[in-house]
Amino acid sequence: METTIKMFKALSDETRLRIFLLLIQSEELCVCELVNILNMEQSRISHSIRILREADLIVNRREGRWIIYSINREIKNNEIIHGLKNEVKLPEQDLENFAKCKKKNIREKFKCN
C-alpha cells in the first residue's frame, strides 16, 4: 500500500508522467535528451527524475559524462504500470520531439545542447 501510494504520487504530476512514459517508449534517455524533448529547465527535469527514482520507478547508470535513465525492470510486471501503458498516450508533441531528438543523436556529438 505504501509503495503504491508513493508510485501514484510520483506519477500524479504531468512532468513526471511524461518523463516516465518517454522512458517506456525509448528504453533509455539521459537528462539532456529529456531537456531537449520536453523543453524544460534542466533542474526541473533532474528534480522530477529524483522523485521517480525515489519511488523506485526508474534506475540509472553512468556512461561517461552522461547519466542514463531507464524504467526499473522490477516494476515491469506491476499490473498498475501495465494498465498505465494501455490507458495513456504521450502528447503528440512529445513523440515528435522524441523522434527529432533521436535523429540528432546528441550523445554522439561533443556538445549536447
Added chain:
Amino acid sequence: METTIKMFKALSDETRLRIFLLLIQSEELCVCELVNILNMEQSRISHSIRILREADLIVNRREGRWIIYSINREIKNNEIIHGLKNEVKLPEQDLENFAKCKKKNIREKFKCN
C-alpha cells in the same frame, strides 16, 4: 492524460485509497459506515470523498437520510484500476472493522453512531 493524472492524484493519499478500496470490497457504503470503519473525523471522510468524486472514481445516491457511495461503473474496465485491485490489499484492521460494521448493520437502526 489529464484524467489519469487526476486519478493518480486522488488515489495517492492513504485515506482516499483506503476509502476507494473499501468501496471496491463492499459495493456500497455510506459516510457514517466509513467513519465507523476508518475511525476518522466525519469531515475528513467527506472531504476525501469529494476528491474521489471529482476524479470520477465514485458516484453517490441518496437513500433517506443517508448518502450512499459506490465505485463509478464507468471506470470498472479501466486497466489501471484493474491493476490496482490485484496489486494492493487493504490493511487487516480495515477488513476487520469492515466486517464488524456490516454485522452492526447501522443503517437499520435509528442512530448510526
Added chain:
DNA sequence: CGATAATATGAATATCATTATATATAAAGG
C-alpha cells in the same frame, strides 16, 4: 414545526510540492 441525525461545506492552519535561480560536483578534453 422543532429536534435530531447524516452529510457537506467553509475557513484557518499546517504541511508539503513545484519551480526557478544559483551553485556544486564529476567526468572528459585539451
Added chain:
DNA sequence: CCTTTATATATAATGATATTCATATTATCG
C-alpha cells in the same frame, strides 16, 4: 590542471493539499 559539459543539489518563492473545528444543509421523526 584548467575549462567545459552534464547533472545534481541547495535555497527560496510560490502554490497546492490535508486536517480540524465550526457551521450549514437536508431529511426524518415525533
